[in-house]
Amino acid sequence: MEVKVLKTSPSICNPQLFRSPRPSSLFSLQTKKNPSFRLLAASTGHGVRPTHSSDASPPPPPPPLRSSKKRVDESEILTLDSIRQSLIRQEDSIIYSLLERSQYCYNADTYNRNVFYMDGFHGSLVEFMVRETERLHAQVGRYKSPDEHPFFAEDLPEPMLPPLQYPQALSKRIHYGKFVAEAKFRASPEAYEAAIRAQDRDHLMRLLTYETVEAAIVERVEMKARTFGQELNGNGDQDGSPIYKIKPSLVADLYGDWIMPLTKQVQVEYLLRRLD
Numbered sequence: 001m002e003v004k005v006l007k008t009s010p011s012i013c014n015p016q017l018f019r020s021p022r023p024s025s026l027f028s029l030q031t032k033k034n035p036s037f038r039l040l041a042a043s044t045g046h047g048v049r050p051t052h053s054s055d056a057s058p059p060p061p062p063p064p065l066r067s068s069k070k071r072v073d074e075s076e077i078l079t080l081d082s083i084r085q086s087l088i089r090q091e092d093s094i095i096y097s098l099l100e101r102s103q104y105c106y107n108a109d110t111y112n113r114n115v116f117y118m119d120g121f122h123g124s125l126v127e128f129m130v131r132e133t134e135r136l137h138a139q140v141g142r143y144k145s146p147d148e149h150p151f152f153a154e155d156l157p158e159p160m161l162p163p164l165q166y167p168q169a170l171s172k173r174i175h176y177g178k179f180v181a182e183a184k185f186r187a188s189p190e191a192y193e194a195a196i197r198a199q200d201r202d203h204l205m206r207l208l209t210y211e212t213v214e215a216a217i218v219e220r221v222e223m224k225a226r227t228f229g230q231e232l233n234g235n236g237d238q239d240g241s242p243i244y245k246i247k248p249s250l251v252a253d254l255y256g257d258w259i260m261p262l263t264k265q266v267q268v269e270y271l272l273r274r275l276d
């Protein structure tokens, strides 16, 4: 997994993403539970209408689908709070994936570019598998979702099917930076606009960094790794301390050294293009 993180730089979608008429998976998944979205859907004639079996008169005809009302997204999905909640939920998936991976030995050969030979391909077995998996997933439309990103974006086939959603761990979490960045920009456009116009990466990085939030995240993921990853079928090691499937501090370091810095890198790249 560390190979994935090292070998790829985050890909940034155009900020126009947020103005796209196509429902993104992030929005379509999360708006289902959002009451304000349901109100909006009903007011524009796109919501599900309740049926009243006791009504004697026939129901009035539905309003035309193309309402003259402006469709405005009044949900609060893009607030920093709701995005932070999504990031917290993703922690569980990431920690579980790390625990799952920790059950297998490290096999250096699978990461070695010179061990695996295949006509027309030069790379490691892991790279081959990731590339081919991504080609398959691309064909069913995975990367058409704005919160789904391939590690190897070059030469992916076009989808053969309408988009589907797949669970993902690290790449999705890191690319959530786009949503975080948009929320921050909307919360204080003036502060960000100056730095964007100056294309000042360092200033943007300072603006979007919340050290206390980061410290709380590192502490929380270590606690989660400790809780989720404790071996329950043993009595601990010689001195009675619990045994963990994966060292909890490793998960905390992964967040502190990789996941959050890459998420911030995505935020900076996104913001630099925000006024284009």
Ligand SMILES: O=C(O)C(=O)C[C@]1(C(=O)O)C=C[C@@H](O)C=C1
Residues within 6 Å of the ligand: 080, 084, 087, 180, 208, 209, 210, 211, 213, 214, 217, 259, 260, 261, 263, 264
């Ligand atoms: O919560 C935020 O404000 C974020 O930008 C997300 C995040 C993270 O990756 O978790 C990144 C930068 C901040 O310094 C704190 C946390």
